[in-house]
Amino acid sequence: MNKSYIAIDWGSTNLRAWLYLNGELAASQRSEAGVTRLGGRTAEQVFHEILAPWQQHDVPVVMAGMVGSNAGWVPVPYLPCPTRLTSLAGRLTRVAQAAPRAAWVIPGISIVSADNCNVMRGEETQLLGAYRSEPATLYLMPGTHSKWVRINDGVIDDFRTVMTGELHHLLLKHSLVGVGIGEQRPDPDVFRQGLELGFRETHILRCLFETRAAHVLGQLDNSVVGEWLSGLLIGNEVAQMQRGWDIERGETVAVIGNPALAARYQQALLYAGLNHRLLDGDASFQAGIRSIVNELE
Incomplete structure (x- = not known):
């Protein structure tokens, strides 16, 4: 073209x-x-x-x-x-x-x-580009509103939206969970601990206030509350989708997104026993647009 x-x-x-x-x-x-x-x-x-x-x-x-x-x-x-x-x-x-x-x-x-x-x-355009280059049956698009999409022979059969990114932001910026925590710093170990609890826990709402209690009582350092909460929410998202969609261990998930956020989801997918491959979000979007332009008169 x-x-x-x-x-x-x-x-x-x-x-x-x-x-x-x-x-x-x-x-x-x-x-x-x-x-x-x-x-x-x-x-x-x-x-x-x-x-x-x-x-x-x-x-x-x-x-x-x-x-x-x-x-x-x-x-x-x-x-x-x-x-x-x-x-x-x-x-x-x-x-x-x-x-x-x-x-x-x-x-x-x-x-x-x-x-x-x-x-x-917007995600449909990324999906078109991703499917053209890397056909898959299951796609994950992490973000403010994560999308999980099932595709069968080029047809979107089903998809779900999980508000993990937005919930993380709201809890840290506009709820008691984030009051008094100050500047945050990365901590892979704390993220991993939150991730593991997120997988085990079926009552995620209960854990949210316990996150506040943990840092108020000195059991969780104020500076890593964001890391803990990120692991908790992402781990629970992947676990719930794996159970709800009967995603078998060993199945491959094509992850479309920016490398930094995708890396967190890759950890969760590995913990769930799922294979994955990463596709760049911008490249997928532009490939999708290119495919559509190619069909314009």
Whole structure:
């Protein structure tokens, strides 16, 4: 593929854009102007500001993420599961306000069943790119809202969202658990101890206040509460998903994300007896966009 285009990953808190010319990455930009941080501007204004340095390049723009949500720029309907990944390219929504540029938003994916009501936006593009290069049946996408996804022959059959990252942030910043703990530091041993308890514990809510009690009573150093809590939550997430989805020991999980966070999940997967391979999140996203652009007229 030898096309020129702009790819945008527009989330709640950040925006990233990449300019490709003749199939090669020519420039990139990052901004904190996510759809919830527009700073009094409209999404349309931010769009044109971000792309102003590239105005001489009359190339199409393909966007993914929260830009297509009801809190974003243009509400784009979800594709219901089961959804074939290759169907994304045929279900783009054109953004009229982007004129004179030709711009589209990739749809998110939803699932509604008796025991699961879920949505994703942005991850579907990463999944498309990851599946193109590293086909797998089970993907894990760690983050603020971790996604676990089952794929069968290129079709997303099921997925779950676990709010591990957001819960960690809220507990440390906006609850009694984090009061008085001060600056945090890394401690692999404490993370591992929390991880092991997270695997064993079925009553995770009980452990949360006990985390506060532990540092108040001097049983847990204030500076490693974040490490303990990270291990506890990640360990419990992996254990619950392994049990809930009947993931057999020895099964391989493809982990899509940044290396630092993925490394924590890799420890949990190893503890669970699961194999894994790591795929770069940005590379997967850009591969997904590239695949969609290649199908545009």
